[in-house]
Amino acid sequence: MKLSHKLVMVSAAALMSVAPLLGTAENVNTVQAAPKKTTSKKAASNKITLVRNAYVYDKNGKRLDKYMGSAKYTTIAKGVTVTSTGTKTINGVKYYDLGGGAYIKAVNVDGKAASSTSSLSKGTKAKFVSNSYIYDKNGKRISKYQGKSKFVKGDSVTTYGIQTINGKKYYQLDKKGTAFVRTVNIDGKTTSNQESSVSNDAESTKRYDYSLKKNAYIYDKNGKRINKYQGKSKLLKGAAIDVYGIETIKGKDYYQLDKKGTAFVKASNVTRTVKATSITMKKNAYIYNGNGDTKKKTVKKGKTVKATEARYIGTKLYYKISDNQFVKAANVGKISGPELEPVNEPDGAATVDTGDNTVDPNVTKVTTINVAPLYNIKGQPDNVRAFGEGQSQQVSELRYIATSATATPELFYKLSSGRGYLKDTDVAVSGKTLTPVNTPEQAREDVTVATAANKAKLLQDINEATSVKNSEAYKLASSDVKAAYDKAISDGTTVNNDATATIAQVNEADAAIVSAKAKLDGKRVAVANMTNLTSDEMAAIIKVVANANNVAESSVQLTTNGSLSISVNGAAQILNLGDYVTQAAVANN
Numbered sequence: 001m002k003l004s005h006k007l008v009m010v011s012a013a014a015l016m017s018v019a020p021l022l023g024t025a026e027n028v029n030t031v032q033a034a035p036k037k038t039t040s041k042k043a044a045s046n047k048i049t050l051v052r053n054a055y056v057y058d059k060n061g062k063r064l065d066k067y068m069g070s071a072k073y074t075t076i077a078k079g080v081t082v083t084s085t086g087t088k089t090i091n092g093v094k095y096y097d098l099g100g101g102a103y104i105k106a107v108n109v110d111g112k113a114a115s116s117t118s119s120l121s122k123g124t125k126a127k128f129v130s131n132s133y134i135y136d137k138n139g140k141r142i143s144k145y146q147g148k149s150k151f152v153k154g155d156s157v158t159t160y161g162i163q164t165i166n167g168k169k170y171y172q173l174d175k176k177g178t179a180f181v182r183t184v185n186i187d188g189k190t191t192s193n194q195e196s197s198v199s200n201d202a203e204s205t206k207r208y209d210y211s212l213k214k215n216a217y218i219y220d221k222n223g224k225r226i227n228k229y230q231g232k233s234k235l236l237k238g239a240a241i242d243v244y245g246i247e248t249i250k251g252k253d254y255y256q257l258d259k260k261g262t263a264f265v266k267a268s269n270v271t272r273t274v275k276a277t278s279i280t281m282k283k284n285a286y287i288y289n290g291n292g293d294t295k296k297k298t299v300k301k302g303k304t305v306k307a308t309e310a311r312y313i314g315t316k317l318y319y320k321i322s323d324n325q326f327v328k329a330a331n332v333g334k335i336s337g338p339e340l341e342p343v344n345e346p347d348g349a350a351t352v353d354t355g356d357n358t359v360d361p362n363v364t365k366v367t368t369i370n371v372a373p374l375y376n377i378k379g380q381p382d383n384v385r386a387f388g389e390g391q392s393q394q395v396s397e398l399r400y401i402a403t404s405a406t407a408t409p410e411l412f413y414k415l416s417s418g419r420g421y422l423k424d425t426d427v428a429v430s431g432k433t434l435t436p437v438n439t440p441e442q443a444r445e446d447v448t449v450a451t452a453a454n455k456a457k458l459l460q461d462i463n464e465a466t467s468v469k470n471s472e473a474y475k476l477a478s479s480d481v482k483a484a485y486d487k488a489i490s491d492g493t494t495v496n497n498d499a500t501a502t503i504a505q506v507n508e509a510d511a512a513i514v515s516a517k518a519k520l521d522g523k524r525v526a527v528a529n530m531t532n533l534t535s536d537e538m539a540a541i542i543k544v545v546a547n548a549n550n551v552a553e554s555s556v557q558l559t560t561n562g563s564l565s566i567s568v569n570g571a572a573q574i575l576n577l578g579d580y581v582t583q584a585a586v587a588n589n
Helices: 111-118 192-199 440-445 456-463 465-469 479-497 503-518 535-549
Strands: 046-049 081-084 087-090 093-099 102-105 124-127 156-159 162-165 168-172 180-182 208-212 246-249 252-256 264-266 270-274 277-281 285-288 294-299 304-307 309-313 316-322 325-328 332-336 364-368 372-375 381-387 392-401 410-415 421-423 427-431 525-527 556-558 564-568 571-575 581-583
Touching: 081 093, 156 168, 304 316, 304 332, 316 479, 392 421, 392 440, 456 465, 456 479, 456 503, 479 503, 525 535, 535 556, 535 564
Parallel strands: 525 581
Antiparallel strands: 046 081, 087 093, 093 102, 124 156, 162 168, 168 180, 208 270, 246 252, 252 264, 277 304, 277 332, 285 294, 285 325, 309 316, 316 325, 364 392, 364 427, 372 381, 372 421, 392 410, 410 421, 556 564, 564 571
């Protein structure tokens, strides 16, 4: 059993043995044997897996202050597999028995372990409030169930209880447990247990602010009112609170207010909002409208403002700071709060679903069917960067990714922007059908640590950067295209210097460099006479100069006789026209 979690993790199996060694973040070396089991009639032992962090309780449903002789073992971490000898209902709440008078709540446990007791012998009629795909017991999409690929809004079904699969709630459609649908597609809202599985994630507080939507009393771990907490008998409406997870106490959900778990407020009194993103200017920044035009009003260097959206206008990335007001991302330094995913691609294609159901047969688009994290090339989720249910993105590639040489590879779609991957089971696909670019066997091979030979092509492309940056294609390209190439080189260098980088990481880094280089499309404008420019030639030159110098076209001054300058912070900077144009050869008659 691997115990590589920040929280101390305890397996009930350890209670049956003598002092096994535990590798934990707490550096606990040994565990004493547990007390003898207090009950004699138990079911056969079953392996169960936690889908949420779980407190350990006594036979009366009260939180244990100590477990196995220490307070640090009273929490078992999400993802840990333990052994249970049966179930028990305490105060109307179902628990798993770990032996030795210790219990954890069934709501915190993997649905597969709970399935034998949580399914109802008699089905319950239910109706869909939204379209729903159908899944197997592992949470993977089923192509056909009773002749259907999906249920549509208004369909009726019979359900046999609720199961938790990979932290999400599903209704079971048959007694055998072969088909499931998401509860949200029937209930029309996320259940409290689903909310709990999200809120208990350590990353949740990085993404959300919590405050009280009405006055709230404060309770202890047993659900009893506390007279005073930090000098207050109750918390008032509007007060901001820190949250350390969600706990179910006597069937009701509470938010935990401190790390020790001594104070709680009812979840029904709390509202959660996505944290605001703040951006700080690293230099004076013009304010633009949604068309990319500016009246030269600025946000001063060092000023911090709230950003509500990241958006491409043309090929440049901007942050939205107010209604129809944007600043260029190139002028932003520090970013605080959740990372903002651009709502469109550089070509203007929306990445957020606008409700347009038109399918382009030449483009592949995926739409998230639940809250879906972005993954990296190693199949590791980023718990801060995620897309909400119903958001759509254009994708460019379908590939198998394995998390280890022995793991079963899974299919992932790569975002066209290159920002990461979405798991196949988290999305619905429309448009052009993609074929995987690799096989499951190759995916397993690609998790191997890269050798010098594997890195040879990457190193060659990194070393080429100096000559590329001296080229016309680079110098006259737009600032965003140059920045993308610079980033690809920087990321590639990091991977090349990483002794633990996998073959997959090396190949991805090199592909990013090759792709970014191909987009360096800078070139001089061909003109007939440098001292007698036409209006079309002047328009083309102004565009190239603005792109190459990262200024608005309105900041470029050009005369028909070839005098060229740009305005930077109110000062004129003279430029050499020959750096941006080439004079076409005149044919001899």
